[in-house]
Amino acid sequence: MTLTRPDALLEQIVTATRILVHEGVMDVFGHVALRDPTDPGVFWLGRAGAPARLTAADLLPFDLDGAPLEATDAPLFSERFIHAAVFRADARAQASCHHHAAPLLPYCMGGRPLVALSQTGAWMGAEVPLWDSRKSFGDTNMLVTTMEQAADLAGALGPGRIVLLRGHGVLVTGTSAEDVVFRCIHACREAETLTTALSLGPVTPLSPGEIALAGTPAPAALRRGWDHWTARLPRETDTEGKGAQR
């Protein structure tokens, strides 16, 4: 089977990944997936590799069981099932990102829930769910490596756009590359604000009415974020060369 490669979409994955690395969200082990624009049963994701070296040529199509739709001998991300389960569970989701951003990891340790405090964090809702793999699966290697685990995680995500993985990381979904990048970055900013605010005294969370009114980022805001973060990227000729240092 040979799929038409949706080139513009693939460039979006590459740019989204570069933004998330440059803005300090994504480390060695994160990945961004986008659903195919013409076939909702297909998503695109890189072969297993370092985010800082991702190119469009590394992207492969997968079905909603996480199986590659092209013959390949490339190594695959063992956690690709996360994206498969998300795209299967939520028809609105067009984008999915799994990462381990430093500001969010402390909220994956069970000490206190992540709550929405500010205008740009309202989309997270009154409390971000925390998924604990141990509840359904007991001791694991802390990765999500089967469809069964991924489906359980997608269930914990529910109708929201972000879920925390105990002792592991974060899953964020969105309606586009712009949307998922916006949510990834602003979830980090919100967590940073909350962490410091909690050190100062009791915080005033957003009211349910405020969350309802502020809870959907405007398309213009998403576009502005993408414009801002791409403007901040190093030029291709700068230090983020993808093969020169290999």
Add this chain to the structure above:
Amino acid sequence: MTLTRPDALLEQIVTATRILVHEGVMDVFGHVALRDPTDPGVFWLGRAGAPARLTAADLLPFDLDGAPLEATDAPLFSERFIHAAVFRADARAQASCHHHAAPLLPYCMGGRPLVALSQTGAWMGAEVPLWDSRKSFGDTNMLVTTMEQAADLAGALGPGRIVLLRGHGVLVTGTSAEDVVFRCIHACREAETLTTALSLGPVTPLSPGEIALAGTPAPAALRRGWDHWTARLPRETDTEGKGAQR
């Protein structure tokens, strides 16, 4: 109506914005406005867009109701009313900046007031006011999108130069571009110092006499700040290209 474009002033807005982005004060959603040097009923502000891409050509004149003074089909900042209300309420204000700097956001959550601790923070006064939109307007989308809201906010600012917006961000005013940039950056530094100092033990705030004596930044200090921060900006040919990556 066609206004003469005050080119030097417009370059100041662009440079101020670049400084604030580069020094980590301004994120995706901030903006700087300057009052027209010849007509106090006019201020200049960018069309809605990413701070990292702002050019002088993006700047438009507005009246003190927040209405554009040139026919334009450009998207406008929904929060332009903040600047209109500030310039209307305070004849001394020549510059206004709305931002969401990370060190200040935690003080927007109600847990503890922001107080002046140091020589370069004395201008903030004994306690920075915190404006809560919910008091006068109930649940909102947490943005300031009408003259009525903006006038209420300007009232909370009072005779000072900084006011915090609950769950949202910051408003800083000044007598010039240099002045507002200085205050934006040093408010962040003061907040960082306070946050850490509070973790160590009870802090000794400035005395009322010290605040009175240290409370007005000297013109030479403002100039030195501008000189310092412009020297630190990437060259135009460097990574802050404004259109190359779009």
Add this chain to the structure above:
Amino acid sequence: MTLTRPDALLEQIVTATRILVHEGVMDVFGHVALRDPTDPGVFWLGRAGAPARLTAADLLPFDLDGAPLEATDAPLFSERFIHAAVFRADARAQASCHHHAAPLLPYCMGGRPLVALSQTGAWMGAEVPLWDSRKSFGDTNMLVTTMEQAADLAGALGPGRIVLLRGHGVLVTGTSAEDVVFRCIHACREAETLTTALSLGPVTPLSPGEIALAGTPAPAALRRGWDHWTARLPRETDTEGKGAQR
């Protein structure tokens, strides 16, 4: 005695050092050593010097008593004995790094142990040992400058891969350059996560079963890390020039 210089290995030391400086792990005083690929009784380490200026030409062979195996009048690291003792005590260790990374230093002060919280920190085990030079050696200048001290430290390391030095710094070992770099960076990330998580509330550590299952980084993970961090390095022609500013 003249040893064949293992050029590929020496380049690995240089690259590992550049990565650790660039990723904020290594400051002025750290160093990386690798065991010789053909003679397990030999390791390679730089002459005493600044990590940011290290080149392959600076690397010298040492025996497992910390004595240089080539006649040299170069100044030597007074703490080279650390690596000698590690390579002597643990036949599996092929790489050793001593550093003073900011996120880990606070755990060298005795207030609370460093524990594994997350997937990428599981290799550190349930609790990282803290070696206190004062126990066996009383007051010292806080450096490890004899084989006797270094052997005592290697004993505290035990079968693990990381040990903290009270009031001083960190020792990390690994099975390769890739492995030791991975562990150095992820130990920092884990410490940062723990520090913030502890400020939020009681943390949920990894269970013994999780530590057992997640405790060995996969070779593909090590390679991905190296790929990622080398892609992020400034080009040689960029700001990390090694002699231009001298």
Add this chain to the structure above:
Amino acid sequence: MTLTRPDALLEQIVTATRILVHEGVMDVFGHVALRDPTDPGVFWLGRAGAPARLTAADLLPFDLDGAPLEATDAPLFSERFIHAAVFRADARAQASCHHHAAPLLPYCMGGRPLVALSQTGAWMGAEVPLWDSRKSFGDTNMLVTTMEQAADLAGALGPGRIVLLRGHGVLVTGTSAEDVVFRCIHACREAETLTTALSLGPVTPLSPGEIALAGTPAPAALRRGWDHWTARLPRETDTEGKGAQR
């Protein structure tokens, strides 16, 4: 009176300043002074200006009353008296730096003393003195602008190498440019470590014996620091241009 300009010394002031700005120690208002190598009654300091724009041509000679020794219409630092008083009070001091580094400012607020915890901070001694201008001078503008104030501050410094100024900043002295840069940077690192360590639990400070044994940085350590930090500086052709953006 015309003094021979000690060109190598003047370049040291420029380089020291560039290092301190680049490593995050010095902000807009800091300055470095060095004593003249041939006349101990003379020191060199920049005309008032932004650290990021300092060149050797900006440096002027001063006597130990803080008076310029060349006719000049350049603006002068109002706090030049600090250096005059230091060089007058302590014949060993060849270098002096006043700054407001973020990690140290919280310890200027009276909540808790700064203490030595680690090998590279031992030179600070068991407790860093905190000078409060209010004790001798009542309410001021929080600057040190007279010889009388500066002499009082130098008295608080005593035989040590660092003193904190309440609500203001830091004074560090040294025996050379290398020495003062080393102490400025490592005081910041020590403060960061202490701040985080205190959040974890009760810290174990260095013992008096350890402080005595580790308390003098070795000349090789000072040289290594200078080599490391100069290697990290942007090239002259890079973004730290001193006039291009003015």
